[in-house]
Amino acid sequence: MHLGFIGFGEAAFELALGLKQHGLEKITAYDPLCNTEPFKDLVLSRAEKASVDLVDSPEKVLQDVNAVIVAVPADKALDVSKQLKSNLQNGCVYIDVSASSPDIKQKIAENVNEQGGKFVDAAMMGPLPVYKHKVPILASGDGTDTFIELMTPFEMNLTKVSEAPGEATAVKLIRSIHMKGIAALYLELLEAAHEFNVDTLVVDSISETMNAHTFDETMNRLVTGTSIHALRRSIELGGTIEMLQSANIDSVMSQAAKTKLENLAEKNLRDTFKGKKPEHWLQVIEACKGQIVANKIL
Known part of the structure; x- marks a missing residue:
């Protein structure tokens, strides 16, 4: 060889x-x-x-x-x-x-x-x-x-x-969306937590939530729940962004998340799923993809 x-x-x-x-x-x-x-x-x-x-x-x-x-x-x-x-x-x-x-x-x-x-x-x-x-x-x-x-x-x-x-x-590049993106998200979160002197409370609260279930289960719950609550969650993030800006903290990750949620809310998946959270994240992705195809046809 x-x-x-x-x-x-x-x-x-x-x-x-x-x-x-x-x-x-x-x-x-x-x-x-x-x-x-x-x-x-x-x-x-x-x-x-x-x-x-x-x-x-x-x-x-x-x-x-x-x-x-x-x-x-x-x-x-x-x-x-x-x-x-x-x-x-x-x-x-x-x-x-x-x-x-x-x-x-x-x-x-x-x-x-x-x-x-x-x-x-x-x-x-x-x-x-x-x-x-x-x-x-x-x-x-x-x-x-x-x-x-x-x-x-x-x-x-x-x-x-x-x-x-x-x-x-x-696979590697798509995986990077999470691995690189979440690191940037953590930086924004920790900077804010430290600025407002709530580091331990924030980290412990998130740890309790994330450690309670597997990654697959948590990812599925967050995506399926967001599909029908995207508008409300985008509005809530607006308050987060105002708080960060008031403290002169870079809120680029929160702003990007708010935009993503607003785009999702425009798809009106709440009506698609009749107000009931779907069982699996794939249903959300397929519903979004179906709307894109329909819009192209129209």
Whole structure:
């Protein structure tokens, strides 16, 4: 097994380090910063620590590898695939771990497939410094089965999503709505709680509510309940926003939530569900989607 890396930043380094420790002997990498100050020493030290052979061009990486992990910034991923495709060996597995959009992943897959290569959209779902090569990875694309077969002996934690490039990344990007969004929401909440000297009371109250049920149960209750109470809850948030503004606290998250609730209230799902809370969040999503389709027809 011979693995290549295009881009040898932190993610590639952590993957390579773990794989080396689990017996993958042949790893070759290229990074454009290996000859650029002030990053040169960092790239070289990482390569030495992971026992990775650094080469001076991406084409040299592709000469004799079974698979190549392309770990470049999302805004560079498509251009890199165009640059590399003429040098891809037939059957080579091209694994893109960037956070590019599903549309971009599909275009990269087309470039890879044109040269007889197999494509994997790989979404890393945890911190690399903690998990290294065992980080949970969701994978999709026509090269996924081969990728899993090649890397299972080295204990990579790979889960197949589908044969469709972009679907693995879609999971990660959609998950980010919650993970990044809730962190921003917490910042606004805690700033307000601290300003009004009610930190403990607020945190304890929310903890009691959130810890009483599973995430699935809480999410379902909040979404289904909001579907018929969106207007009232948006008005209540208006009071929250006034309070925050009076204390010169940034209320951008509360304002965004208020707008979302107002948009939901305009769909009048209270009438759709005859004032009765639906049983499952999917009913809410389908009702909203149905209204969008109906409006397009009209």
